[in-house]
Amino acid sequence: MSGGVYGGDEVGALVFDIGSYTVRAGYAGEDCPKADFPTVIGVTLDREDGSTPMETDGDKPSKQSGTTYFIDTNQLRVPRESMEVMSPLKNGMKLMFEHYNIPAFFLCKSAVLSAFANGRSTGLVLDSGATHTTAIPVHDGYVLQQGIVKSPLAGDFMSMQCRELFQELNVEIIPPYMIASKDGVREGSPASWKKKEKLPQVTRSWHNYMCNCVIQDFQASVLQVSDSPYDEQVAAQMPTVHYELPNGYNCDFGAERLKIPEGLFDPSNAKGLSGNTMLGVGHVVTTSVGMCDIDIRPGLYGSVVVTGGNTLIQGFTDRLNRELSQKTPPSMRLKLIANNTTVERRFSAWIGGSILASLVFNLYHSSFLRERCPSHTDGI
Structure with a gap:
């Protein structure tokens, strides 16, 4: 590696990529995650005291009890007398800083990391996973929120x-x-x-x-x-x-x-979808690019990064390349970036996180540091 990149043991950073299908975890600086396990949670029945094993801290029962309601995979954030509506970011940082006593914590958009893993800071990331297929424009390392297009047609x-x-x-x-x-x-x-x-x-x-x-x-x-x-x-x-x-x-x-x-x-x-307004994969990409500023569209078409386990289906990238070639304006140069190996395609976001976290300077100067948050998460 270069002088600014260190191995996982030297950096001492852990990288987690929590997806809708699996969770990838491992050490910064390594080529692939150490663990890849399903994103499945088992919840036991309530105990007599109203708590569950997942709600306890040691032998002390949690004060919060009751039923948590979900629509599909989205939790209903409805306040009740016995439940406080909490921010996932605030909760996550509080857990990391106060319970696990970590020195630094950093969150990054998966699309940005996928672009980094493929040597790009600007491009359009097409991520097709279990629950959705999403086109995410990235410009100079930042996600352009107005250009994100999502379709439920996925794994x-x-x-x-x-x-x-x-x-x-x-x-x-x-x-x-x-x-x-x-x-x-x-x-x-x-x-x-x-x-x-x-x-x-x-x-x-x-x-x-x-x-x-x-x-x-x-x-x-x-x-x-x-x-x-x-x-x-x-x-x-x-x-x-x-x-x-x-x-x-x-x-x-x-x-x-x-x-x-x-x-x-x-x-x-597709059976049962006739007459619907859902977008196919090719239209997801072109719609996303069309919602971005005209000046950056050449850079997006020139770096279409294909990632996600769903894209590993035989023939996916060939069909996508064929459709985009027909839809791309003649003045634009189309380039599809799709790694041939399963590991790099499935774990591109994790690999990008591994690269980013191994850059110690960025990790410790761009993160939420414990020393910079004396009251921890109160201001978040």
Whole structure:
């Protein structure tokens, strides 16, 4: 490394990238995170004293109790007598400074970090993850808020489409934890398997999570984005992919593997979305650039950074490049930046954070330092 960049052990900084699908964590200065685990939280039932294990500090029960309500993944911030509405930033900093006694704390936009990881301070970051696909313009290391465009067509949307496909095939998704043994069956025949005896009682949400893991493996193994708009005749001639579910059901998938991800680029082709106003991936990018100042548009088109686990679907970048080439004004030069390796594509924001945190001068002069916050988070 260069003279201004140090290894993770010398810097002593931890980098966390908390996404909607997984959490990435590791040491600054390293090439990839040490840990990558699902963003899934289990909450136990309330105790008799009204607290939960997650609400306690040692043996002392928390004063706050009651029910926390959510819409989708967004917590309802409705004040009640027994609950104070708190800022996530204020809460997070208070926890870091007062509970963990860290010397410095720094937050950065993931789009900026993804741009840094690809050697860019200006560009358009297209991040397609589990819950949404977002185009985020970055100029000189700052996010241009007015140009952010978000679409709900992403990994979870495709998971829903895959579930509907199996429902049409009359195939039940059986997670591995339920299966004691299975017998080989012919292609397309009903599965023959034996259920485990004395299965532990699990919650419906945990069972659904395990089913989702099966669906996500199917997505990664089978789906492919067509290099041109979906055509029934062309799709019928594409090679099939054989896939076997944990319970032994197996089948060759052909046109379906192209039709499901087609909804990302052309929402009108997605089941249940006809007549909607959602934007496909290509329109998300061009709309975002169009909402920015005309003087910086060449820099955005010239550095379109593709990141997020959803972009690893076979054919995604080729189709995106084809669509943007048709939509980009002739006076603009289009350049798509998409790392070929899975690690760099999935973990680009974390890698950018690792690079930034390893620059000790920036870390200690741009962070929220404990010494600069004598009252900690009161003023935030």
